[in-house]
Amino acid sequence: MLTTILNVSFTEVEEMAEDLVIIGHGAAGFAALIRANELGVKPVMIGYGTLGGTCVNVGCVPSKRMLRLAYLKALGQQVEFKKAIEDKDDIVSTLRKEKYEDILNSYDVEYIKGKAYFISPNAVKVNGQIIEGKKFIIATGSSPNIPDIKGLREVGFWTNVEALNPPRDISSLAIIGGRALALEFAQMYKRLGIDTVILQRSKVILPDWEPEISLAVQNYLESYDGIPIFTDVKVSEVKKGEEGKMIVTNLGKVEADEILVATGRRPNTDLNLEAAGVKLNERGGILVDDELRTTNPNIYAAGDVIGDQMLEALAGKEGAIAAENALANAHKKIDKLSIPQAVFIEPNIARVGLTFLEASKLYKADYRVVKMSNVSKARILREDFGLIKTVIDAESKRILGVQMFGKYAAEVINEAALAIKLRATIDDIIDTVHVFPTMAESFKLSVMAFKRDVQRMSCCVD
Amino acid sequence: MKLRIDMIKENVKCENCGVELTEDNIYVMEINGQKHYFCCSHCADNYIERKLH
Numbered sequence: 001m002l003t004t005i006l007n008v009s010f011t012e013v014e015e016m017a018e019d020l021v022i023i024g025h026g027a028a029g030f031a032a033l034i035r036a037n038e039l040g041v042k043p044v045m046i047g048y049g050t051l052g053g054t055c056v057n058v059g060c061v062p063s064k065r066m067l068r069l070a071y072l073k074a075l076g077q078q079v080e081f082k083k084a085i086e087d088k089d090d091i092v093s094t095l096r097k098e099k100y101e102d103i104l105n106s107y108d109v110e111y112i113k114g115k116a117y118f119i120s121p122n123a124v125k126v127n128g129q130i131i132e133g134k135k136f137i138i139a140t141g142s143s144p145n146i147p148d149i150k151g152l153r154e155v156g157f158w159t160n161v162e163a164l165n166p167p168r169d170i171s172s173l174a175i176i177g178g179r180a181l182a183l184e185f186a187q188m189y190k191r192l193g194i195d196t197v198i199l200q201r202s203k204v205i206l207p208d209w210e211p212e213i214s215l216a217v218q219n220y221l222e223s224y225d226g227i228p229i230f231t232d233v234k235v236s237e238v239k240k241g242e243e244g245k246m247i248v249t250n251l252g253k254v255e256a257d258e259i260l261v262a263t264g265r266r267p268n269t270d271l272n273l274e275a276a277g278v279k280l281n282e283r284g285g286i287l288v289d290d291e292l293r294t295t296n297p298n299i300y301a302a303g304d305v306i307g308d309q310m311l312e313a314l315a316g317k318e319g320a321i322a323a324e325n326a327l328a329n330a331h332k333k334i335d336k337l338s339i340p341q342a343v344f345i346e347p348n349i350a351r352v353g354l355t356f357l358e359a360s361k362l363y364k365a366d367y368r369v370v371k372m373s374n375v376s377k378a379r380i381l382r383e384d385f386g387l388i389k390t391v392i393d394a395e396s397k398r399i400l401g402v403q404m405f406g407k408y409a410a411e412v413i414n415e416a417a418l419a420i421k422l423r424a425t426i427d428d429i430i431d432t433v434h435v436f437p438t439m440a441e442s443f444k445l446s447v448m449a450f451k452r453d454v455q456r457m458s459c460c461v462d
Numbered sequence: 463m464k465l466r467i468d469m470i471k472e473n474v475k476c477e478n479c480g481v482e483l484t485e486d487n488i489y490v491m492e493i494n495g496q497k498h499y500f501c502c503s504h505c506a507d508n509y510i511e512r513k514l515h
C-alpha cells in the first residue's frame with residue numbers, strides 16, 4: 001500500500017517537473033534559452049529587474065555608446081552631455097527590444113518575471129509559486145561591490161547604474177577604483193566635459209595586467225586626457241565637503257560633486273543556495289567544475305555569478321555550454337586561456353592569455369614589447385601611442401599571452417585569441433600574411449621581435 | 463563644483479633602487495603573493511637578497 005502511494009507521487013513529481021529552469025534573463029540566461037530550444041527543450045526562464053540584465057541596460061552597450069560619443073567630442077564634434085544620454089537611451093531601448101524582447105517572443109519559453117530562490121535541491125519559489133525542475137541553470141549575474149568605507153553610505157555615491165543614468169547634473173566626479181570600469185567612466189566623463197580624478201588602491205592601475213600596459217595607460221590618461229591618477233591610495237573616510245563630497249585618504253583629500261564607486265562586482269548569490277546544496281567558491285561566486293556543474297549535479301551556473309572573469313561574451317558562451325551539458329550531457333568545456341577582453345577607452349586596451357608573471361610560473365616564458373610607433377598604420381593614423389606585449393613558451397614557441405594598448409586593440413586582440421585557441425607558434429603568425437597597413441600588424445611585429453630587431457626593418461619584411 | 467585636489471602624487475618607484483618606473487623599465491615580481499615593482503630583474507633579485515638577509 002505504502003509503496004503504491006510513494007510510486008504514484010514520485011511519478012507525479014517527475015511529470016510536473018520542468019526539463020530546464022533558467023534563473024536570470026541576461027546574456028547567460030538568454031544563451032541558455034536559445035541552446036535549450038535548439039536541443040528541443042522548452043525551458044522556464046525566471047528574471048528579476050529589467051529584461052536583458054546588465055549588458056544591454058547598464059553595462060557594455062550604454063557605456064560603449066557613451067565612450068563613442070566622448071570620442072567624437074574629442075575629435076571636435078558638438079556633443080552635449082544631455083544629448084549624449086538621450087542618444088545612449090535610444091540605442092539601449094532599441095537593442096533591448098531587438099536583442100531581448102523580440103527574441104523572447106520568437107523562442108519557445110515560459111517566461112516568469114520575479115525573484116527566484118531555492119526551497120529544495122530540485123525546486124525554486126517565485127512570486128509564491130513553486131517550480132520543480134529536472135535541471136537548473138543559475139545565471140543571476142553580478143552587482144557593484146561597495147567597499148566598507150566610513151561615511152560612504154551616509155554621504156551617498158554612484159555606481160555604473162547612476163553614472164549611465166545620472167539623476168542630477170554634476171561638474172566633477174571622483175572615481176574610486178582603477179580597473180576597466182573606472183578607466184572607462186573617467187575618460188567618458190572627462191571627454192564629455194566633466195572633470196574626473198582616479199583614486200586607485202593598488203600601486204598601479206589595472207593591477208592584474210602587464211605592468212608596461214598599466215603605466216602606458218596611466219601616462220596617456222594623465223597627459224592626453226588630463227585625468228589625475230593617484231595610486232597606492234587608501235581611502236579612510238567619505239564626508240560632506242564645503243560644496244560637494246569629500247574623500248579623505250592616506251595621501252590627502254579630494255572634493256567633487258559626486259563619487260563613483262568602481263571597485264569591482266560581486267556575484268548575485270542571494271538564492272537560498274544552501275537549500276539546493278550549491279556551494280560558493282573563494283571569490284564568493286558559485287562553485288562550478290569545468291563543465292559548469294555546481295555541487296548539486298542537476299544545477300549548473302553561467303556568467304558573472306561564477307565570479308570569474310565578468311565578460312558579456314563569456315557569459316553567453318557559458319550559458320550555451322551549461323544548457324548543452326545539462327540537457328545533452330555534452331561534457332563541453334571552455335578554453336579559458338583564449339578568452340579575450342578589452343577596456344574601451346580610446347585607444348583601447350585589450351588582453352588575452354597569461355601575463356609574463358603568470359606564464360613564468362608554468363613555463364620557461366619569454367616576452368617582447370613593441371611600441372606602436374613601430375607600426376606603420378599607427379604612424380599613418382598619427383595615433384602611435386601605446387605598445388603590445390607578447391608572451392611565449394620559449395621551448396615550444398607557442399603564444400601564451402598578448403596585451404595591447406593602442407588603436408583598435410579590441411579588434412586586434414581577436415586574432416591573438418584565435419592564435420592562442422589554436423595553440424599557434426610564433427612561426428604560424430609570422431607565416432600569415434597580414435594586410436598592410438593595419439593595426440593587426442602590431443601583433444605580427446611583436447612576434448617577429450622574438451627573432452629580429454623590429455626597429456630596423458622596412459615595411460612588410462617577412 | 464570644480465574638482466578640489468589636495469593630494470601628494472606618488473609615482474610608482476623601483477622598490478630596490480628608488481628610480482621612477484615607466485613603461486620602459488617596469489618589472490613586476492610576486493613575493494609571498496604580493497606584487498612588487500622594480501626597474502629590472504637585477505633590482506628584483508637584489509631586493510629579495512636583502513629581504514632574506
Ligand SMILES: Cc1cc2nc3c(=O)[nH]c(=O)nc-3n(C[C@H](O)[C@H](O)[C@H](O)COP(=O)(O)OP(=O)(O)OC[C@H]3O[C@@H](n4cnc5c(N)ncnc54)[C@H](O)[C@@H]3O)c2cc1C
Nearest residue numbers: 024026027028048053054055059116141303304310311312
Ligand atoms: C558598466 C559596465 C560595462 C561593461 N562593459 C563590458 C564590455 O564592454 N564588454 C564585456 O564583455 N563585458 C562588459 N561588462 C560585463 C558584462 O555586462 C557582464 O559580464 C554580463 O552582462 C553578465 O551577464 P550575466 O547574464 O551573467 O548577468 P546579467 O546580465 O547581470 O543578468 C542577470 C540577471 O538575473 C537577474 N537576477 C538576479 N537574481 C535573480 C533571482 N534571484 N531571480 C531571478 N532573476 C535574478 C538580474 O536582475 C539580472 O537581470 C560590463 C559591465 C558593466 C557593469
Ligand SMILES: [Zn+2]
Nearest residue numbers: 476479501505
Ligand atoms: Zn631598480
